[in-house]
Amino acid sequence: METRRLRLLVELARLGSMRAVAEEMDLTTSTVSQQLAILARDVGATLVEPDGRRVRLTPAGRRLAEHGVTILAAVEAAQLDLDPDAEPAGSLRVAGFATAIRRSLLPVQALLSVRHQAVRLLINEHEPFEAFALLDADAVDLALVYDYNLAPAAFASRYETRPLWTMPWSLAVPAGTVREDAWRADWIVNSRHTADEDVVRTLAAMNGREPQVAHRCDSLDLVEELIVAGLGVALLPAALPVRDGIDLLPLTGPEVHLRAYAVTRRGRSAWPPLALVLGLL
Structure with missing residues (x-):
């Protein structure tokens, strides 16, 4: 052949x-x-x-x-x-969630544009379940996905999974809201993925509450706008700045961490462009 x-x-x-x-x-x-x-x-x-x-x-x-x-x-x-001196070349198709694209993939692109110009990234923003479907359909080569420590994902054996980083999350409330009132407020959760809602329900149950999920949206910027408008509370990254009108209350009982992973189909990671990007990640 x-x-x-x-x-x-x-x-x-x-x-x-x-x-x-x-x-x-x-x-x-x-x-x-x-x-x-x-x-x-x-x-x-x-x-x-x-x-x-x-x-x-x-x-x-x-x-x-x-x-x-x-x-x-x-x-x-x-x-x-x-030929160990050969330069990796080709188009690498990536599906990932927005934070991982900004935090991990764009710095890699900056390095590729200087050191490995023959490797081209094709970037698609997707939630984990969408990224896995694209990976299984061979529509992408690399998936950047996440789970939470309170809602761990079960990765199938057909994948090779590499942990990337973790990020603590906080309870985001309208400025001046006390913690006890926050648990009684309406909740804002992701419209395309259920992991954060699973975390919210776990946290609320541990505080003796049944969360009232009232709003669903995918954009963290829009979540912030809804909070400022007084429409509810949500989970947001603790380390990222938020707009005026929002207080971030630390979660300590238990802590909540988002965990990011790089996922490939088993046996594919030796492909030079993919191996290069995985190493840079």
Whole structure:
């Protein structure tokens, strides 16, 4: 099997059209089509089929493309072993939550832009459950996810998981609110992920309360605006500045920590661009 043809199939799975593959690989569309036809003959299976004016991968094509990602990564890793001075190159697809993108990924991008310009980051902002789905679909190479010490995640064995950092969280209330009143207030929780709501319910139960979840939103900036407007209380990072009109009350019984992780599909981390970024993270 010619790995150059296999790369064309992997790129077709990623980009979705022969024309896009041709533009990406600096080839003609007819060349891409011919090379994929030869690949299909080599493996003895139909890999693409017509879909209107375009083409789509057959089930066999999708399976081979999934294997192709691992095969091509292994080839690159082998080449790197034979040439340790080789520069990692390629586009690395990342799905992560906003804080990890700002705190971890953007500093890595700054380093790449100076030291490793052949590695390109493609960044997508997603909550953990969305990032895992993209990872399983091979739509991203790296997921930056989180859990809380009071709502730990169970990572499947198909993933390789690396802890990155932890961040303490506080109870965010309208300025002047006392702690006892805070537990009776309406709560603001995440609209796209349930982990912080699990933490809120655990904390409230430990304080003899049943939390009244009234508002759900994803943006921490919007959460702050709702708190300033007197619409409720929420959990916010203890170490990050908040706008005027908000008090951060420490949580000590127990403490609440958000824990960030870098997650990849098992066996993929040897791919040089991914290995480089994981090391920088």
